[in-house]
Amino acid sequence: MSAIEYRYSTLLTPSQDETGGLCDGIPVRKHIDSDLEEIGTFKAQQDWMKYVQEVQNYKGGLGPKHSFMAVSLPECLPDRFEIVSYANEFAFLHDDVTDILDQENADIENDEVLEAFLEGARNGSIDALKCGKRRMQAKILNTMIAIDRPRAMVAVRAWASFMEQGAGRQHHRRFCGLDEYLPYRCEDVGHMFWYALVTFGCAITIPENETSLCAELVVPALTAASLTNDLFSYEKELEAAQLAGLPDVVNALWVLMHEHNISLEDAKLRCRLRIKKEVMEYSRIVKETLVRNDLSKESKSVQDIIKQHNTMSANYNGQGRESQKSIPSERPRMAVWHRRGGLARHTAM
Numbered sequence: 001m002s003a004i005e006y007r008y009s010t011l012l013t014p015s016q017d018e019t020g021g022l023c024d025g026i027p028v029r030k031h032i033d034s035d036l037e038e039i040g041t042f043k044a045q046q047d048w049m050k051y052v053q054e055v056q057n058y059k060g061g062l063g064p065k066h067s068f069m070a071v072s073l074p075e076c077l078p079d080r081f082e083i084v085s086y087a088n089e090f091a092f093l094h095d096d097v098t099d100i101l102d103q104e105n106a107d108i109e110n111d112e113v114l115e116a117f118l119e120g121a122r123n124g125s126i127d128a129l130k131c132g133k134r135r136m137q138a139k140i141l142n143t144m145i146a147i148d149r150p151r152a153m154v155a156v157r158a159w160a161s162f163m164e165q166g167a168g169r170q171h172h173r174r175f176c177g178l179d180e181y182l183p184y185r186c187e188d189v190g191h192m193f194w195y196a197l198v199t200f201g202c203a204i205t206i207p208e209n210e211t212s213l214c215a216e217l218v219v220p221a222l223t224a225a226s227l228t229n230d231l232f233s234y235e236k237e238l239e240a241a242q243l244a245g246l247p248d249v250v251n252a253l254w255v256l257m258h259e260h261n262i263s264l265e266d267a268k269l270r271c272r273l274r275i276k277k278e279v280m281e282y283s284r285i286v287k288e289t290l291v292r293n294d295l296s297k298e299s300k301s302v303q304d305i306i307k308q309h310n311t312m313s314a315n316y317n318g319q320g321r322e323s324q325k326s327i328p329s330e331r332p333r334m335a336v337w338h339r340r341g342g343l344a345r346h347t348a349m
Contacts, residue, residue: 004304008032009074012066026283026307029074030066033081037069038062040085044136048093051132060092061085075305076201083143084201090136091193099240106244113137114163120156124149144200151203155196162192174248177259178274181252185230186222191215198305210299217285221306224278227252231271234264282307 009029031037041062049055061068069076069085076084094113098106116137120126124145128138144152175181199206206214230237230252241249248254256267286303289295 004075004301006075008076008078026279028071031070031074031076031081033078034067034070036078036081037067037085040082041067041069041089043082044086044089044093047136047139048090048132051135052093053097053132055093055096058093058096061089073197073201073305077203080144080147080201080203083140083147084197086143087140088197090133090140094133099237100243102244102246110163114160117156117160117163121153121160124153148200148203151200151205154205155200158192158196158199162196175250175255178252178255181255182223182226185226185250185252186219191218191222194306198302202301202305204298204301206298206302207296210296213295214299214302217289217303218282218306220278220282220285224275224282227271227275227278231268231275 006029009031012028012030041060045055045058045060069081069088073081073084094109098109101109112131113133116126116130116134120137120141124141126134126138126141128135141152141156144155175184198204234249234251234253237251238249238254252271253264253267256262256270257264260266260270262270286307289303290300292300
């Protein structure tokens with residue numbers, strides 16, 4: 001049973017997905033227009049290098065088999081898939097910058113992005129002349145407004161909320177245990193940012209009186225996604241913490257090792273077991289939610305989409321960040337555009 005009519009995705013076979021047993025029982029789907037993700041992602045990378053800064057050893061959202069957005073948002077409307085992929089890659093690029101900064105400088109970077117999103121939420125536009133990131137944020141908002149203004153405004157407000165409350169705002173904090181750490185990590189992993197991509201990308205409007213309940217229902221999914229990210233990104237985050245001069249690593253494995261005085265391998269095992277537990281719990285919640293009579297179809301659809309997000313976390317991270325596609329040269333980028341019929345089909349960006 002599903003609340004979604006599958007029109008833009010295909011079902012992957014068990015041999016095609018790479019969840020590593022973390023999401024057993026959840027079907028994995030992939031967007032049929034994955035080229036649109038490549039176009040949006042490559043454009044974001046090129047704009048970042050043009051307007052913000054050069055990047056070194058950057059591995060973005062494109063995987064060798066399954067890329068981030070194609071598997072996490074397989075039912076994104078095709079006319080919105082390029083811009084949400086661009087927005088997601090912007091977030092990845094910004095995150096990589098702040099990961100290696102101390103808290104003070106990371107907050108400065110986050111405040112700049114927050115200020116632009118707040119301006120967009122107030123005015124429906126962003127002044128693109130102040131700094132390079134603003135040019136990219138303005139492009140995101142302008143393109144989204146041209147497609148669907150009401151949901152674009154919901155999205156920009158959600159992004160502002162994420163930049164204000166999450167985005168590594170407490171990366172300097174020492175967490176005493178997993179129970180203390182997980183609520184922060186679930187917020188920091190980008191819940192509100194992802195909410196914005198889902199509701200805009202799939203053209204969903206959650207009734208205002210159901211938003212709090214929806215947020216409550218997805219907690220196990222957010223927990224599983226957070227832990228999956230931590231499981232596969234520990235080495236990267238350890239290096240980033242060392243570069244930033246931080247005494248602790250904001251990662252579940254680090255927290256578990258210090259909470260229980262255990263080895264890294266034991267922490268990974270505990271993390272895997274907790275992920276499987278949370279995935280099973282969320283699968284149960286989704287199954288029960290789909291037959292409820294007191295929730296709208298939109299709220300049920302969001303629960304179904306978020307379940308897919310967990311399979312993305314396992315697939316994307318399981319492929320290994322070292323194998324992600326780097327920023328391309330002009331030739332392969334143009335090859336992708338030509339496969340889609342050229343730039344004329346994507347004039348909005």
